[in-house]
Amino acid sequence: xxxxxxxxxxxxxxxxxLSGTEQQAASEVIIRHVAGAEHLAQAGKxxxxxxxxxxxxxxxxIDWYWSQGTQVYLPVxxxxxxxxxxxxxxxxxxxxxxxxxxIPEPKLxxxxxxxxxxxxxxxxxxxxxxxxxxxxxxxGGFYDRTxxxxxxxxxxxxxxxxxxxxxxxxxxxxxxxIPLPELITPDQHWRW
Numbered sequence: 001x002x003x004x005x006x007x008x009x010x011x012x013x014x015x016x017x018l019s020g021t022e023q024q025a026a027s028e029v030i031i032r033h034v035a036g037a038e039h040l041a042q043a044g045k046x047x048x049x050x051x052x053x054x055x056x057x058x059x060x061x062i063d064w065y066w067s068q069g070t071q072v073y074l075p076v077x078x079x080x081x082x083x084x085x086x087x088x089x090x091x092x093x094x095x096x097x098x099x100x101x102x103i104p105e106p107k108l109x110x111x112x113x114x115x116x117x118x119x120x121x122x123x124x125x126x127x128x129x130x131x132x133x134x135x136x137x138x139x140g141g142f143y144d145r146t147x148x149x150x151x152x153x154x155x156x157x158x159x160x161x162x163x164x165x166x167x168x169x170x171x172x173x174x175x176x177x178i179p180l181p182e183l184i185t186p187d188q189h190w191r192w
Contacts, residue, residue: 004172007136011128014165015054026163027060029186034061037189040159043120047073047087047156050096052103055125056161056185066092073114075142076105085146087119088112116146119156124180126160133179133192134171135160147178159184 018026034040046065051057065072071089077099078084088094088105089112096104106112116122124143126135137143149155160183167185183190 004136004139007168007171008127008139011136011166011168012053015056015163018054018163018165023054023057024060026186027057030056030058030161030184031061031064033184033189035064039157040121041068043070045071045073045114045119045121047075047116047119047122048090049075049123049125050104051125052101054163056163058123058161061123061161062090071114073119074106075146076108077101077142079108083141083145085116085142087114087116087122089114117149117155122146122156122158124158124160126162126166126180128166128168128171129160129162129180129183130168130171131190132170133181133183133190134173134177135180135183136171141176144176144178150181151178157181161185 048058048062051059062072073087074090075085076088078086088109090106094106097107099105126137128136147158150158158180160180162183162185164185164187179192181192
């Protein structure tokens with residue numbers, strides 16, 4: 001299975017097939033992994049995402065971070081630079097609107113904007129990953145562009161979040177793909 005489009009279809013179908021109970025259990029186990037990793041548990045500013053299309057739901061992790069006093073940010077599609085993300089502060093009372101993909105995001109408010117290099121951790125959704133930290137996203141390149149600074153030793157630490165069923169033996173990579181230094185599934189906390 002080397003075709004990225006085919007991989008996306010098969011893995012997205014597998015994660016959508018997970019029951020609500022399986023989804024909830026996976027989300028709760030992730031908190032234990034994060035709480036047990038000092039560099040993640042003590043991060044002051046983290047970016048997460050709102051689950052879509054069967055992605056591992058980080059809302060319980062968001063709630064946990066709020067309970068720790070951590071500032072949480074969500075990605076917002078950049079209005080003036082297509083293909084790029086901005087990060088806006090997210091609190092329980094933040095007003096959300098659907099972006100062009102139908103994914104909820106905070107309404108653009110410059111007062112809530114944080115430059116990505118000021119984040120400590122960016123938790124990234126993904127479609128598939130392998131045991132080397134390679135990932136396949138949805139195909140838009142949003143996170144690859146966002147994480148490009150990490151490849152140069154700058155910016156926040158990327159940490160992938162995924163269900164166990166999203167792991168493959170190997171993933172075909174392209175020159176622009178940014179491998180993750182860390183990834184958390186319900187069964188394992190990977191570090192490369």
